[in-house]
Structures are given as structure tokens and as C-alpha cells.
Amino acid sequence: MNVTINREENRFNVVLQGRLDTTNADQFQKDIQPLMEGDQPEITLDCTDMEYTSSQGLRMFLMLQKSVNARGGRMTMTGMKPQVKEVFDITGFSNIIRII
Amino acid sequence: MSHMEEDSLEKYGLDMHCTMILEEYRANRQSFVRIMELAIQCLKDALRQNGMFVTAVEGRVKEEKSLAGKLELKGYKYRCLSDITDIVGTRVITFYTDDVDKLAAIAENCFDIDWENSVDKRKMHDLDSFGYMSLHYICRIPKSMYYDPQHPEINEFRWELQLRTTLQHMWANMNHDCGYKGDVEIPVEHLRNMNRLAGVLELADDEFSRIRTQVNKYRRMVQNLVADGNFDEVALDVDTFRSYLNLKPFDKLAKRIAAINQAEIHMDSLMPYLRMFKFLGFKTLGDIERLKKESSDDAFLLATLEIGGTDLDIISSTVSVQDLCIVHILKKGDGKEGLKAFFDELNGPSAYNETRAERLVEKTARLPFMNK
Numbered sequence: 522m523n524v525t526i527n528r529e530e531n532r533f534n535v536v537l538q539g540r541l542d543t544t545n546a547d548q549f550q551k552d553i554q555p556l557m558e559g560d561q562p563e564i565t566l567d568c569t570d571m572e573y574t575s576s577q578g579l580r581m582f583l584m585l586q587k588s589v590n591a592r593g594g595r596m597t598m599t600g601m602k603p604q605v606k607e608v609f610d611i612t613g614f615s616n617i618i619r620i621i
Numbered sequence: 622m623s624h625m626e627e628d629s630l631e632k633y634g635l636d637m638h639c640t641m642i643l644e645e646y647r648a649n650r651q652s653f654v655r656i657m658e659l660a661i662q663c664l665k666d667a668l669r670q671n672g673m674f675v676t677a678v679e680g681r682v683k684e685e686k687s688l689a690g691k692l693e694l695k696g697y698k699y700r701c702l703s704d705i706t707d708i709v710g711t712r713v714i715t716f717y718t719d720d721v722d723k724l725a726a727i728a729e730n731c732f733d734i735d736w737e738n739s740v741d742k743r744k745m746h747d748l749d750s751f752g753y754m755s756l757h758y759i760c761r762i763p764k765s766m767y768y769d770p771q772h773p774e775i776n777e778f779r780w781e782l783q784l785r786t787t788l789q790h791m792w793a794n795m796n797h798d799c800g801y802k803g804d805v806e807i808p809v810e811h812l813r814n815m816n817r818l819a820g821v822l823e824l825a826d827d828e829f830s831r832i833r834t835q836v837n838k839y840r841r842m843v844q845n846l847v848a849d850g851n852f853d854e855v856a857l858d859v860d861t862f863r864s865y866l867n868l869k870p871f872d873k874l875a876k877r878i879a880a881i882n883q884a885e886i887h888m889d890s891l892m893p894y895l896r897m898f899k900f901l902g903f904k905t906l907g908d909i910e911r912l913k914k915e916s917s918d919d920a921f922l923l924a925t926l927e928i929g930g931t932d933l934d935i936i937s938s939t940v941s942v943q944d945l946c947i948v949h950i951l952k953k954g955d956g957k958e959g960l961k962a963f964f965d966e967l968n969g970p971s972a973y974n975e976t977r978a979e980r981l982v983e984k985t986a987r988l989p990f991m992n993k
Contacts, residue, residue: 576884576935583887583935606973607980611927613940617889621971 522571524552531594532563538570541578549581556585562594569600579614586618597621633689639696646688646702652774653682657709659767660732660760660780664713667727673720676787680711702778706738706759709780714790717830721784725756728782732760735779754823755785755793788822853907862895865906874917875941878924884934893967894942900966901949912949919952919990920944926984943967947981952990957982 522545523538533556541549556564564585574582582598589596597619601609609615630640646653657680664678683691688708692699699705715721728734738759759779769775785793796815799807846855847864855861871891879886903909923944928936950959960978968974985991 576933579933579935601973603973603976606977608931608933610977611924611931611940612933612935613889613937613943615968616893616939616943617887617937620968620973 522549522552524549526552526555528555531559531561532565534565534567536567536570540573541571541581542573542575543577546575546577546581549578550584553581553585557588560592560594562589562592562596564589564594564596566596566598567600568598568602568605571602571605574605574608579608579612582618583614595619633686633693635689635692635696639689639692642692642696642699642702642705643685643689646685646708649702649774649778650682652772652778653709653780655772655775656762656778656780657682657711659762659775660709660711660782663731663766664711664724664728664782667731668713668724671723671727673723674716675720675724676714676716676790678711678713680709683708683710706735706779707781708778710783711780712783712785712790715784715786717833718786718826719830719833721756721786724784725758728758728760728784731763731766732758732782733763735759735761738779754789754819755783758782758784786826788826792819792822847906852910853905855906857895857898857903857905857908859892859895861906862898863892865909866891870909870913871938871941871945874913874920874945875936875938877917877921878928878941878944879936881925881929882932882934884928884936886936886938888938891939891942894939894946897942897946897963897967900963901946912945916945916948916952916990919948919988922988922990923948923985926988948990951982951985 522541523536525536525538527534527536535553535556556562566582586596599621601620606615606620609618609620630643633640633643635643661678661680668675668678688705691705702708713724715724739757741756758781760782761779762776764776767775792815796819799811799815840860843855843861844864846852847861847868852865855865875886878884898909903912920941921944924940946963947960950956950963953959955962957975957978960981961974964974964977965971
């Protein structure tokens with residue numbers, strides 16, 4: 522999973538590429554560390570090139586979402602492929618994470 | 622006292638007795654400020670502990686000029702500074718008349734009350750008179766709350782606490798503004814009109830309290846109906862749905878679904894589904910109970926179909942209600958359009974919703990509940 526973070530003040534545009542699963546979840550957690558700091562962050566996760574997420578990936582997104590909410594910010598996931606979106610739908614995560 | 626201060630006291634033109642009282646005031650001004658701070662903090666803490674919301678908690682220490690004016694008019698009444706009880710004035714302005722009485726009880730617990738000099742102006746009106754309504758307590762800071770051996774006067778000086786409603790406060794301010802301005806005597810007709818208004822506001826205050834009592838009574842009744850399981854008698858709204866969720870009505874289904882993959886359940890608020898149940902035309906909690914009774918097994922089948930073939934081991938608790946709603950729409954025969962409209966309402970319009978609706982219709986075509 523490649524993570525590219527572009528930052529402009531409190532706005533983060535994060536491009537996710539590849540698969541997110543147990544083998545790279547720890548590295549992903551390190552990669553998104555810059556997103557876990559600062560007030561009222563506006564985070565957009567561009568998932569256009571994300572191929573897959575496992576349960577571990579869902580946990581990471583949930584952790585990030587909670588951190589963002591606690592800091593009065595907003596997180597949005599965009600451009601999901603249908604097979605990735607389906608994971609969020611069938612687990613109920615699309616009810617709690619903003620996906621457009 | 623400095624020469625400058627002596628000069629400034631002389632500027633009020635008071636007699637020796639009143640000047641001495643004013644001197645005493647200057648020497649104790651910091652203690653008065655401390656009394657005010659202690660009183661306000663104590664009132665705010667008590668309000669928070671009792672879960673009471675009020676319009677304002679305020680206080681002031683009388684300005685020197687204002688005290689000089691008072692002494693000029695009636696300084697002969699006071700032997701010393703401690704005879705004057707309104708140098709520190711605090712006030713709590715409540716929403717409801719009942720809250721004035723609740724606050725009075727709180728104040729009685731918090732402060733030492735000088736009962737001889739405290740007045741309930743609400744009870745002082747004749748049957749046919751209306752006007753200033755407020756409860757005035759003359760208080761002292763008890764040693765149990767605060768004691769500084771260097772400043773025993775903090776427990777000795779008396780101060781005033783006014784308790785009144787927002788409408789009583791409004792009337793008192795308007796009356797003061799209209800009635801006590803300068804040297805012109807206000808015609809009786811205008812004073813009478815002001816008192817008529819006091820009567821109207823008194824009625825409004827009572828009405829607000831009555832409405833609050835009725836709403837609280839209704840809330841309690843609904844909570845009892847929900848607790849007793851009389852769901853058909855309970856209309857669906859924010860309060861009733863919240864009470865219903867306290868019974869954890871969807872936990873059993875969520876646990877069944879989680880068991881499919883031995884998944885962890887992430888507990889999320891189900892309150893957004895109030896809007897969705899209303900969207901689906903549900904009117905009472907009984908409608909939701911029937912859906913649960915009639916469709917839980919089918920929602921479980923749907924969840925099995927969806928996550929059974931995956932290794933996903935975390936679900937949101939919302940998935941149970943989501944799947945119940947999906948099953949409801951499909952059983953009703955609303956198909957793809959119904960599902961798309963539901964997802965548009967739930968998560969906002971998106972191109973995904975149509976795809977998701979299509980996929981669900983296709984996937985569920987062979988499930989037993991679709992072929993009944």
C-alpha cells in the first residue's frame with residue numbers, strides 16, 4: 522500500500538494505492554501518523570487506486586476517523602472501486618464513514 | 622489612607638458618620654470582591670451538580686459612587702458598613718418559576734441565610750396587585766465553605782442573592798428604565814400599564830412552567846410504555862426512539878451476524894436510523910418491533926450471504942438495522958428503486974447507491990424471503 526500525503530495547512534489530500542491488509546497494516550499506521558495530529562483537519566482519502574481493504578484496514582480507517590472527529594475535523598473517502606466499497610457496505614462501515 | 626483618597630471622599634459631601642462607612646467600604650472592597658466570586662462559583666457548581674440550566678448567574682460589587690449616593694439618602698439608617706446588605710449583589714435568572722424555588726432550596730444549603738432580612742417579593746402582593754416579583758435572600762458565606770483567618774470579614778459581611786425568572790427580570794429592568802428616570806414623576810396611568818404587563822408576564826411564567834411539567838410527564842409516560850413493552854402505543858420520535866434503543870433491541874441480531882465470522886462488533890449510534898424508519902413510513906415503535914420479529918431471520922440470511930464468504934472480522938452495530946431495512950424494502954417489492962432511495966436518504970445521493978441496490982437485488986433473488 523502506497524500512501525502519498527499532500528498537505529496545505531489543515532487540508533490533507535491522501536492518495537492510497539494498492540492493497541491494505543494485515544501484512545502492511547503496521548506500515549500504513551506509521552504512514553498516516555501525520556494525519557493524527559493538528560486541529561480541525563480536513564482529510565480526503567483518495568481511494569481511486571486502492572484495490573482492497575481487509576478488516577485490519579477497516580480498523581485503521583476507523584481509528585483515523587475517531588481521531589479526526591475528536592479534533593473537530595472531517596474525513597472523507599472518495600473514488601472507491603466497487604469491490605472496496607462493498608466491504609464498507611456489508612460491514613456497515615459506510616454508515617459511519619463519509620464516502621462519496 | 623492617602624491624602625488623595627481623603628480628598629476624594631470629601632467630594633461626596635457626606636457627614637462624618639457616612640464618610641466613615643465609606644472608608645470602611647474602601648478598606649474591605651477586596652473582601653467584597655472575594656465574597657462575590659465565592660458566591661458565584663458556589664452557585665454555578667450547584668447548578669451543574671443539579672443538572673439545572675439557567676439564563677444567567679451574575680454578580681457585582683456596589684461602586685463607591687453608588688454607595689455614597691445611598692448613604693446620602695439614608696445613611697442615618699446604618700450604624701456601620703455591615704448593616705448594608707447589598708454591597709455584594711448576586712443574581713440567578715432562571716427559565717422557569719419552579720426553578721426559583723429549587724434554587725432557593727440550594728441556596729439554603731449552600732449559604733447561611735439571614736431569615737429576618739430575606740424577603741419573598743413574590744408573596745408580598747395583594748390579590749389585586751402585580752409588579753416586582755423576586756426572591757431576595759440575605760446571605761453569609763459559611764465557614765464550612767471558605768475560611769481565611771486573615772479575613773474573617775468574608776464570613777461576616779452579609780450580601781444579597783436575587784432569584785427570579787427571565788420574565789420577572791425583564792419586567793424589573795423595563796420598569797426600572799421607564800419608572801425611575803430622573804426628576805419627572807410618572808403618571809399613574811403609565812404605572813398602571815406597567816403593572817398590567819407584570820400580570821401578563823406572571824401568567825406567561827406560570828404557563829411556561831405548566832408546559833414544562835406536562836412535557837416531562839409525557840416523557841415519563843412514554844419511557845414507562847417503552848419499558849413495559851407497549852410499543853404500539855408509542856409514536857416514533859427522538860425521545861421514544863432513544864428510550865427504545867436503551868433496551869438494546871438490535872443487539873441480538875448484531876451478535877448473530879457477528880457470529881458468522883466471529884467478528885468484533887464496533888458499537889455505533891443507531892439514532893440516524895430514526896430518520897430511516899420514518900422514511901420507510903414507520904409510525905410507532907410497534908412497527909419496528911414487528912419488523913424485528915418478522916424479518917430478523919431474513920436479515921441474518923442476508924448478512925450470511927454478504928459476509929459469510931469473506932474473512933471480515935469486524936462489523937458496525939449498524940449493520941443489523943441496515944439489513945433489517947433492506948429486507949423490509951425487498952419484501953415490500955420496492956426493489957432496486959426502493960433500495961436506491963433508501964441509500965440516498967441514509968448516506969446522501971451517490972453513484973454508488975444505484976450499483977449497491979442493483980447488486981443487492983441480484984444477490985438476494987434466491988433467498989427464501991424473496992420467493993414467498
